[in-house]
Amino acid sequence: MSAPLADRIRPKTLDDVVGQEHILGKNRPLRRIIESKNIPNMIFYGTSGVGKTTVARIIAENCNMTLHKLNGTSASTADIKEIIAEIGTFGAVNGILLYLDEIQYLNKKQQQSLLEYIENGDITLIASTTENPYFAVYNAIISRCTVFEFKPVSAESLIPAVRRAFGILSKESGKEFEITDEICRKISYGCGGDVRKAINTVELCAMCAEERDGKFFITENSLETLSQRSNMRYDRDGDQHFDILSAFHKSVRGSDENAALHYAARLIEAGDIISLCRRLLCIACEDVGLAYPNAIPIVKACVDTALQLGLPEARLPIADAVILLATAPKSNSGYLAINSALEDLKNCDTLDFPRHLQNVHFDGTGAEVYGQHYLYPHNFPNHYVRQQYLPDALAGHVYYKFGDNKNEQLAWQYRAKILRESEKR
Numbered sequence: 460m461s462a463p464l465a466d467r468i469r470p471k472t473l474d475d476v477v478g479q480e481h482i483l484g485k486n487r488p489l490r491r492i493i494e495s496k497n498i499p500n501m502i503f504y505g506t507s508g509v510g511k512t513t514v515a516r517i518i519a520e521n522c523n524m525t526l527h528k529l530n531g532t533s534a535s536t537a538d539i540k541e542i543i544a545e546i547g548t549f550g551a552v553n554g555i556l557l558y559l560d561e562i563q564y565l566n567k568k569q570q571q572s573l574l575e576y577i578e579n580g581d582i583t584l585i586a587s588t589t590e591n592p593y594f595a596v597y598n599a600i601i602s603r604c605t606v607f608e609f610k611p612v613s614a615e616s617l618i619p620a621v622r623r624a625f626g627i628l629s630k631e632s633g634k635e636f637e638i639t640d641e642i643c644r645k646i647s648y649g650c651g652g653d654v655r656k657a658i659n660t661v662e663l664c665a666m667c668a669e670e671r672d673g674k675f676f677i678t679e680n681s682l683e684t685l686s687q688r689s690n691m692r693y694d695r696d697g698d699q700h701f702d703i704l705s706a707f708h709k710s711v712r713g714s715d716e717n718a719a720l721h722y723a724a725r726l727i728e729a730g731d732i733i734s735l736c737r738r739l740l741c742i743a744c745e746d747v748g749l750a751y752p753n754a755i756p757i758v759k760a761c762v763d764t765a766l767q768l769g770l771p772e773a774r775l776p777i778a779d780a781v782i783l784l785a786t787a788p789k790s791n792s793g794y795l796a797i798n799s800a801l802e803d804l805k806n807c808d809t810l811d812f813p814r815h816l817q818n819v820h821f822d823g824t825g826a827e828v829y830g831q832h833y834l835y836p837h838n839f840p841n842h843y844v845r846q847q848y849l850p851d852a853l854a855g856h857v858y859y860k861f862g863d864n865k866n867e868q869l870a871w872q873y874r875a876k877i878l879r880e881s882e883k884r
Contacts, residue, residue: 465658468627469513471520476510477620477654478612483514489607496522498556500577502596503587505609506699508653511587514609515558518585524556531564539572546581555582562586563595570597577603611652618647620654624661634675636668642677700731704738712746716785723781727774736762739780750790750864754783788864796859803853810850841877 470476473483473490482489492499498518503511519526527542542557562570576582577600584604588595592606621643629636646664650657664682668675707722726735743758761780765773804810815833834844847854861871 464662465655478616482607498583500584500604502592502604502606504592508655509609511609515585519556523553526556528558531561557582557584559586563588563590570600614648617657618643621646624658628665636675711742711785716782719781719785732773742784745794746789747787748790748793749867750788754787790862790864792862799858813847843877
């Protein structure tokens with residue numbers, strides 16, 4: 460069985476690498492490091508199919524070091540010890556280059572076993588990860604490595620690679636493929652910056668090509684079937700998941716309903732309405748809150764409806780909730796108030812309760828205060844009477860500040876009115 464096309468046409472030089480001009484272009488930092496052949500410890504960070512492994516292989520093939528490759532998903536502590544055991548032998552006279560793919564899957568002990576050797580230069584580490592290394596890789600490793608971020612490849616940069624892939628397949632198979640600019644464009648734009656996915660799509664299209672008069676054609680229907688949803692970059696446990704949710708939340712908070720609908724559509728297309736619904740409920744309380752309190756039960760009703768309907772119909776109540784929250788007045792006064800109250804709890808010693816707020820207790824001999832002395836607000840005009848409710852240590856602390864929206868300003872006006880009237884009594 461032959462290797463996948465993406466593996467067979469993997470670039471052999473930096474000039475053949477698609478994209479990553481920001482680090483591999485002329486006089487760019489990573490290119491200059493590689494050309495110097497004085498390779499430091501490095502971590503390549505980026506989504507799948509953007510050239511991390513390819514660049515690591517090019518580095519390994521152009522230096523005189525002994526190359527070892529491990530994958531974090533399958534590497535064991537014994538594998539790492541076996542590489543360490545080679546240090547100082549004739550086989551590693553120029554040093555060892557360890558390419559460690561998916562480093563985030565190694566546990567802390569496995570990562571720490573490399574520290575001494577990558578620090579003194581016995582092992583040069585090139586690690587790759589699809590997750591943010593500052594969260595996924597232990598700090599001791601990070602501090603000894605230079606991190607380079609690999610970005611998704613632009614669709615325009617992918618088009619020449621797609622044409623090259625069809626040309627190689629034509630030579631290998633002896634088939635003449637009739638490839639239009641539109642076919643190449645659709646493959647490139649439909650693969651979300653993933654070179655490997657684009658090349659794999661080319662290979663699938665070639666397998667399904669229809670023969671007419673000795674030539675092979677890629678039909679629109681075949682391409683649509685083979686590349687559907689391929690432009691979705693989404694990982695429920697990785698950076699993409701949290702990036703989309705963050706972008707969605709901030710778009711709603713910023714009152715941009717169009718951007719909010721875009722990110723909601725990406726979550727819907729990925730089938731993740733659970734995360735989307737949870738975020739909608741959070742936004743209703745955190746960012747709209749007391750400016751429009753009715754948004755909370757309305758959004759809850761939309762979420763319940765979406766979860767009962769399931770996809771694809773769930774998109775309808777979700778869209779209603781997104782637009783409602785994005786266009787609603789905003790207030791984070793409740794959010795700030797509860798955070799301020801929680802912060803006080805961290806900075807205070809054990810807090811008691813004002814005597815008049817406690818449950819009824821028996822006043823024994825020697826009690827400093829006899830009786831509850833609680834003032835029942837409903838017995839007073841406007842159902843209000845001034846008395847202390849906070850513990851003595853926090854008396855007078857203000858957590859909630861009325862927002863400047865119409866709803867909270869009306870509440871403030873009512874509060875000011877009953878305060879004035881209580882002072883006259």
